[in-house]
Amino acid sequence: MQEGRALADRQINRDLLHTIFTHPKWQWGLIAFFGIIVLGAMCAAGYMFNRGLGVSGLNRPVMWGFFITNFVFWIGISHAGVMLSAILRLSKAEWRRPATRAAEVLTVFSLMTAMLMPLIHAGRPWRVFYWVFPFDWARGVYPNVRSALIWDPSAVFTYLTSSTLFVYIALLPDLAVIRDRSTGIRRQIYSVLALGWRGNPRQWKLQIIAGVLLSALILPVFVSVHSIVSFDFSMAIAVKSWHSTIFPPYFVIGAVHSGVAAVVIVMAVMRWLYGWQEYIRPEHFDALGRLLVVVATGWFFFFVLEFFFGLYSLEADEIAVKDFLSAQAPWSWWFITFVGTTYFIPVGMWLFKGVRRNPGLMIIACISVNIGMWLERFLIIVPGLAQKQVMNFTYFTYAPSVVEVVIVIGTFALVCMLMLLFAKVFPLIPLYDIKEGEIARDEIQIGRRKVPAVLREE
Amino acid sequence: MAQRKPHKWGMIVDIDKCTGCQACVVACQAENNVQLNTEDRFHERRPIEWIHIQRYWEVPEEYRSRPEDAPFQDIKARFLPVLCQHCENAPCEPVCPVYATYHNDQGLNVQVYNRCVGTRYCANNCPYQVRFFNYWEPVWPDRMRNQLNPDVTVRSRGIMEKCSFCIQRLRRGERQVEAAEGGELNDRALAEGNFAPACVQACPTGSLIFGDYTDPDGQLSQYVAVDEDTNEKVLKDDRAYQLLKNIGTEPNVIYLKKIDPRRTGEGGHG
C-alpha cells in the first residue's frame, strides 16, 4: 500500500505556507530565546577579542581546541544538504522530496556558522581579510597557496556560493506562489525575489537544467570541502596521529554521517513544530535510517582503519597517542562515549524498523550521532596535540574555558535561530517538489496486490 | 651598498659543554623583549622561551625498564638547549596562509610579525615545538620599561614568535662592518663576537657556536661543510647530529653529542 494519501495542490499550498502567513506567538518566543543565547555568545566573543585568546583554555602544545572542533563539526553538518539534494536528485530517489529544502538550508547556515569559527579563533581576527580572501589586500603579497588554510576558505566560499544558488533556484517556483498570495510590500519583495517566475515551460526547463547542473557541479565541491578540512590535519607531519592518508575520505563520510543525522533531527522537529505529518511520513524516516546504517558502517570501517594504523606503525609517538586516547582516563571515557554514540547505539537502534519509523526515537539516535561526531573531531584534534611527540617537552592537556563553551553553544543557537527565521519567510518543504511527487505517484496492480510505483520521464 | 656576501647562518650546540645554567635563556629574554614568564604563565602552560633547556634524567642501560631502581649516583642530568632549528625544509613555512613565516636567502626562518594573523598552524606543524603564541598582551612593570631593546619589535597579543637568531644583531653587525671597512661582512668580524646572538654571547662554557656554514675559515667549518653540488650540509664531526633528522627538515642547528666518560674510557667519576 502507498503510504500517505493523495494531496491536492490547493491543500499543499495551504499546509506548507501557513508558517509564512500566520504568526503564532511561540515562533517569536523561540526565535527570541535562541537570539538571547546568540547575543551571549557574541558578548563572549567580544570579550575574547578585547582581552586576547588568553581567555580561552588553549595553551602551548594544544594550540587548537574547541573552536576548530566546532568548525569541523559544522562543516560536517553542512554536507547533508548536498548529500541529500544532489545525490538523491541525480539518483531519482523519491523519498528525498520533503527533505531537500531543509537539508540545503541547513547546509547554508551551518557553513556560515562554521566559517565564523576559524575567524574568531585567529589571534588577530580583525586582520583576517588577507588570509580569507585570495587577494593582495596588504603589501602586495598574495596569500600562500601552499597552505591548507588558504584552500579552506576558498573551498568553503565556493561551497557556500554554490549551495546558496542551489537553494535559490529550487526556491524560485515557491517564491512565485507566495508572491501571488501576499499583498503590499511583501508582494513587492517576493516579486523581486521570484525573478518574474510565471511557470511557463521554458522557465521550468531552465530551472530543471540549472538544478541538475548544479547538483552535478556541486558534488566535487562537496567532496573537496571536507577533504580540504581534513588536509588541515593530515598535511601536518609534526602531529603524528594527524598524518594519515585516510583522513580525506574518513572526514567526508563522517560529515555525511553527522549531516544526514542532523537533517533527520530538523525534519522531525519541523514535522512536530509545523504539523507536517502528511508530508514527512514514517517512510521518509525509514529510508533515511537505512541510508544512515550504510553510511555509519562505512564510517566505522574507516575509523577502524585509522585507529589501527596508528598501532600498525610500531612508532612510539603514534602508539603513545592512541594509548593516551583510548586507555588513559579521562580521555578513555570520552573515547568510549564517542564510539558508542557514533556507531553502536544509533546503528543498534536503526536495525529495528520500528525505531526507523518513529520520529521521536530517530531524534534520539541522531542526537547521539551528533554528540559522537562532535567528540570524534575533538578526539582527533586535541589528544594528537597534547601528546605530540619527542621534542614536546611540556606535555599538557586541555580544558575549555567558559568563553569557549559559551561560543560553541552560541553556534548551535545561531543555526536554530536562522532556521526558524528562514521558515518564517520561505517554505521549508519545497511545494513544487511535493506536487511533482504527487504527479509521479502511481501504483501497479499485480494479482491482488498493489505495489507503489513512480512515473518516470526518461 | 656593497654587494653582500651570501651567508648561511647556523649554530652548533655542544651538549658536552652545556651545564644547563640557563644563561642563554635569560640573555634571550632580555635581548628580544620576550614577555615576562610569570608564575601565572607557567600555570597556564603558556610561557615563551625562544631558547629553552630541556632536562632529562638518564639512567644506565640496565635500568631502562625500571628507572626508579637506579642508584642515585648513576642517574645523570642531561641538558638539551632547544631553539628554532631554522630548518632548510621547514614544515612551519608552507602551512602559513599569509606568508608570515618564510625562508630568507641567508638560511634563516623568519617571522613577519606584521603579517601574522595568529592561526597557530605553524606551531602545530613544528616538530620541535619552538614556536610561541602570544596569548596575552605583553606587559612589563614600569621599572622594566626602559630595559626593552629598541631594535626589537614588542609583539602584540595574537601573533606567533620564535627565535630569530638575533637577526637585529646580524643586521647591526652588517652595517657596522660595512661602514668600517666599506666591504663585505665576514667571519673575522664574527670571531670578535660583536654580533653573535645573545644566547651565544652569554653562554659561559662556550657550548653555543654561531657562524656561517659557507665560510671555509669560519668557526663552523671544523664541524660541518657544505657540499658544492647538492648544497647540502655534510657533518664532519663524528659527534655531530641533527634533531629528528629522519623527518627530513634539514635543521641548521647542529648538535654535538655528549661524551660519555664511562663509554669512552676517558676516566671521570663514572
Place this chain on the structure above:
Amino acid sequence: MARHPHEAAERTGPPEVHLSDREVMQDLAEKYDAACPKFWLAVAVAGGLFALGVLAFVIRALDVGLSDSSRNEYGYYAAAFAFLIVTATTAPLAAIAFRWTKNHWRRPFSRAAELFSLVGILAVLAFIPMLIVLPGIDLNGDGVLELGKDRRTIWFSAPIGAPIWWDMAGLIGVVVCGLALLWVSARPDMAQIAQVSNGLRARVMGRLACGWQGTVRDWNVQKGQMAILGAFYFMLLVWVHTLISLDFALSLIPGWRDSIFAAHHVLTGIQASAGLLIVVLFLMKKVGGYDRYIGVDPFWSFAKVLLGVTLLWGYFWFSEFMTFWYGRDETEQTVIKLLMVESYRTAFLLNLFFSFFIPFVLLLWNGVRKSVLGPTVAGASVIIGAFFMMVRLYVPAFNIKDVGAESIAEFEAAHGGTAAQLLPVLPGPLDVLMVVGMMAGAAFIFLLGTRLIPIMSAWEMKEGLMYVLYRPFMKGKYLVLGKPE
C-alpha cells in the same frame, strides 16, 4: 489514485523484452541447452592457457623452490592473484548491492555476477603458494615486535595461526558464502530447468533445487537467505580485501604506512568488478545471444555507477599521494618513488591512465554512457588499470628482501644509489604464462559454470516484467517503475 485508471495500463515491459513469462522461460532454457561450437572453442582455449599457466608455475616452483627466500620470484604471481581477487571475487557484490537497492536494471547481470563466485575455488587454490612464501611476523623471534627489527604487521602480537590461517579462513569464508548465495539465488531457476529439460540435466537440477516449489514461503525464505548471505558476503569480502592487501603488499614494504590502502583496495575491487560485469554484459548481448533481454538501460545505469566509482578511485588515490607528497617525510617520499614516480613509473602511469583518465573522460558524456560500446570500453579500461595497479603494488612488495627494516629509505644510503631491490622487476616468460594462466583459469571456470547454471536469472527477469511498464500520461507514454517494499 484515480488519475490513472489501471484499465488503461499497457503491460509492455521494457522496450527490449516483448515476451510473456512463459516465453522468457522457454527461450532462456533453449539458450541454456544448446551451446554453439564457438563457445566450446573458447572453453578449450581458456583451458589450454590455464594448463600452460599451471605448468609454468610448476617449472618455477621446481626451479627456485617455494619459500620465504624465493618470494621475489612470485611477484607477478601475486599480482595475478590479487587481480583475481579484485575482479572475479568482488563481482558478486554487484548482484548483492543492486538487489538491495531494488534497481530493476540489475536483472540481466545479477546471475552472471553471482556465477563469479565459482572462480573463488581457483582463488583458494592459488592462495596456497602465496601463504607459503609470506614471511613470518616476529622476524628475530624474541616475542616482541620492534620497529626496525621486525616486520610491521597488522597482526601485532599475533593471535594463534596469524596471518596464514586467518587469511585462508577469510578467503574460504568468502568463497563458501558466495557459492551459497549462488545456490540460493539459482534455486527457482534450477527447479524450472528440471521441469523443462530432460535426462541427466533435469535430474541434477531437480536434485540441486532441493524441493523448490515456488510457494510464498519459499520465496520469503529465499529473500531472507539472500539478504543475510549478501550482508555476510559483503563484510567478509571487505575483510579479505583488507587482509590480503595489508599482509601481501603493505606490510612487506617497510615504512609504507598508508591507512587508506585497504579501503582503496576494496574500491579498486568494486571498480574493476563493475568493469568486468559490463564487459560480460556486452559479451552476453553481442555473442551470447541475449540481445533481446539486455537493452541500453543496464549499460547506462551501470556506467553512472562506474563513473562515480572512478571518481572515488581518483579521489582515494589523490588522498594517499597528497598526504605523502606534501608531508615531505623521507620515508614516505621513498615509498612514493618506489610505487609511483620512479621504480614502477610505467605501471603507475598505465594504472592511472586506464583506471582513471580513460573511464573518466569517456563516461563524462551522457551520450557515451547511454550506449552499449562506451561503457564497455570504459569497463575494459578499468580492468586493465586494475591489473597494472596490482603489478605496481604486489611486484615491488614481493621483491623487498629486508622486510624488517624501518624504512626503505635506508637501503639507498646503505648501497649508495638505488638498491637492487628497489629497481623495477620485469616479467619473464614464465611470469607471463602464470599471469595469463591465472586469468584463463578464471575464464575457464566461469564458462563451464554457465553450463551448470544459466547465465541469466529467469526469475529475476520475469519479476522485472511485472514491475516495469509503460503507461499513458498527458500526451505521452511514461515509464512506471514498481517499488516493492
